[in-house]
Amino acid sequence: MTAYLITGASRDYVIVGGGPAGFVLAKQLSQDPNVKVVLLEAGPGTAGVEAIDVPGYAPSLLQTPYTWNYTCQPNPNLEGASTMLHQGRGFGGGAAVNYLGHCRGAPSVFNDWAKISGDDGLSWENFQNDFKATVHYKETPLNYDPHVNKSAYGNGPMELTSPNQDLGFTMNLIKSRTNVLKLPWVDLNDGTGFGISSSTSVIRANNRTRDYAPQAYGWQLAQRPNAQQFYNAEVTKIGFKGKRAVSVTYVDPTINVTTTLTPKEIIVAAGALNSPKLLMLSGVGPADHLKSLGIPVVADIPQVGKNLYDHHFAFMEFEVSSNLETLWQYTQNSSFKAIAEAEYRNNGSGPLGVPSGSAFALARIPDESSSSTLQSTTPNVSIIAPFVAVAQPEAAGYMKLASSDYRDQLLIYTNYYGSAGDKAAILYGYKQLRKIVADPAISPVLIREIYPGTHVTSDADLWHAITQGSSTFHHPLGTVALGTVVEGETWRVKGLEGIRVVDSSTFPNMPTCHIMATV
Numbered sequence: 001m002t003a004y005l006i007t008g009a010s011r012d013y014v015i016v017g018g019g020p021a022g023f024v025l026a027k028q029l030s031q032d033p034n035v036k037v038v039l040l041e042a043g044p045g046t047a048g049v050e051a052i053d054v055p056g057y058a059p060s061l062l063q064t065p066y067t068w069n070y071t072c073q074p075n076p077n078l079e080g081a082s083t084m085l086h087q088g089r090g091f092g093g094g095a096a097v098n099y100l101g102h103c104r105g106a107p108s109v110f111n112d113w114a115k116i117s118g119d120d121g122l123s124w125e126n127f128q129n130d131f132k133a134t135v136h137y138k139e140t141p142l143n144y145d146p147h148v149n150k151s152a153y154g155n156g157p158m159e160l161t162s163p164n165q166d167l168g169f170t171m172n173l174i175k176s177r178t179n180v181l182k183l184p185w186v187d188l189n190d191g192t193g194f195g196i197s198s199s200t201s202v203i204r205a206n207n208r209t210r211d212y213a214p215q216a217y218g219w220q221l222a223q224r225p226n227a228q229q230f231y232n233a234e235v236t237k238i239g240f241k242g243k244r245a246v247s248v249t250y251v252d253p254t255i256n257v258t259t260t261l262t263p264k265e266i267i268v269a270a271g272a273l274n275s276p277k278l279l280m281l282s283g284v285g286p287a288d289h290l291k292s293l294g295i296p297v298v299a300d301i302p303q304v305g306k307n308l309y310d311h312h313f314a315f316m317e318f319e320v321s322s323n324l325e326t327l328w329q330y331t332q333n334s335s336f337k338a339i340a341e342a343e344y345r346n347n348g349s350g351p352l353g354v355p356s357g358s359a360f361a362l363a364r365i366p367d368e369s370s371s372s373t374l375q376s377t378t379p380n381v382s383i384i385a386p387f388v389a390v391a392q393p394e395a396a397g398y399m400k401l402a403s404s405d406y407r408d409q410l411l412i413y414t415n416y417y418g419s420a421g422d423k424a425a426i427l428y429g430y431k432q433l434r435k436i437v438a439d440p441a442i443s444p445v446l447i448r449e450i451y452p453g454t455h456v457t458s459d460a461d462l463w464h465a466i467t468q469g470s471s472t473f474h475h476p477l478g479t480v481a482l483g484t485v486v487e488g489e490t491w492r493v494k495g496l497e498g499i500r501v502v503d504s505s506t507f508p509n510m511p512t513c514h515i516m517a518t519v
Ligand SMILES: Cc1cc2nc3c(=O)[nH]c(=O)nc-3n(C[C@H](O)[C@H](O)[C@H](O)COP(=O)(O)OP(=O)(O)OC[C@H]3O[C@@H](n4cnc5c(N)ncnc54)[C@H](O)[C@@H]3O)c2cc1C
Pocket: 016, 017, 018, 019, 020, 021, 022, 040, 041, 042, 043, 086, 087, 088, 089, 090, 091, 092, 093, 094, 095, 097, 098, 099, 100, 101, 102, 103, 233, 234, 235, 236, 269, 270, 271, 272, 274, 275, 278, 473, 474, 475, 476, 503, 504, 505, 514, 515, 516, 517, 519
């Protein structure tokens, strides 16, 4: 599939970005055989890539051609650390490389979005039907009750399942969280805002492989003569005539061919970092910033690139009984690895067939209040790394261009823990992790605390540990927000014609859980 194959009549829609948003849009729009749709994806094709298909290999996909590998600017709130922020690159976007968790979180978020955007379709009551239209839940034989509310799921193409087995530790975690956090085990997809979840994931029941956008929607596109989907097609600029978007220029770097299309309408779905990037490269953004880089201004919209939210987590590390199956054993112990791979090949069981985080909790903090730090010295141990994050951070960061060259890195200012409330929340949660691990549901298998170490007790020292042992869930959003940059209902960029943005960049603020379900 290469760029020069696109010839002939003008297209009705060009969609920029083959992530979950782009694929759903392409599938929906091309239902009408009279509407021509072209989907352009910057990254490579992803069909048949084993590291993408096997759930347990997800962490190995970072820093590969399947990710945009952005390094954020030094963050003063993290003692100057420059953290990484990866995004999916290739057919499927983030859905091809992510950790497969599917969760909708608190309804109040969507009711807020409906108010902010004036679009009642986004209220929880109305949005539920859209959620249901994208997924179905498939029951599988399990050795535990996953507490799934089946009425929360519909008949959509994406398959959701629960982890197909308790590998020996999930139940300990669920019990200890129930005891310490005093929360019930619930389904966080049915409108329940707080509770403990056993991680419903986009993993197929029959062969325990990743289910994601190109698989769920791409085959329908492939069968439609009015739809085309291209990878290795990086859009470098959107051209404007006055305030109307009229062209899309893209390059296929593998053959160094540049092509310009002139559709009737352009839909940008390039994700939370690359959608604002493309808008700014095309002259849509803060005028002073664009002028400073010599980019002619089409529309002065100061909020493009602002309002950047993300989920950032802080972790601890504990050694537990070596008979517990953990990712540490898989990465460090070659005989364990061989057994796990054989198990997965035989019947999709074992640690490779489940998501990396097999249980988590959403809790409210009281009103008053990836890389491992362990040296690889002893392969035959088991390590757990429980983590905590602020589900709805207050402080937003921002991003801007480093230059007018599309190949340059972005300047990303994350501002994690940038408010007193965010800082208090993460510190509170970090202390709760120790209590959870000390609970009798876990303490019998606990051997020792590795990170930060039991000597770390004061708030100042714990804060230092958080700044040194934290990372992102890769959930950036909000940089082309509904209400400020994009209109509700139409998703048109305000003040412009022929251009819409429809993806995670348009979320006004953070859902309280994983975010792909909402995309
Ligand atoms: C490592 C990782 C783990 C995650 N874990 C989870 C999880 O467990 N659960 C969850 O719900 N969410 C998770 N997420 C987040 C989730 O995957 C994203 O929020 C979601 O994919 C966003 O969808 P999107 O369509 O808005 O953008 P994206 O998925 O980012 O898709 C945008 C697409 O546009 C393409 N693109 C960008 N620029 C251009 C251009 N100029 N021209 C053409 N194409 C372009 C990109 O290559 C990409 O394929 C994770 C993300 C990552 C990276």
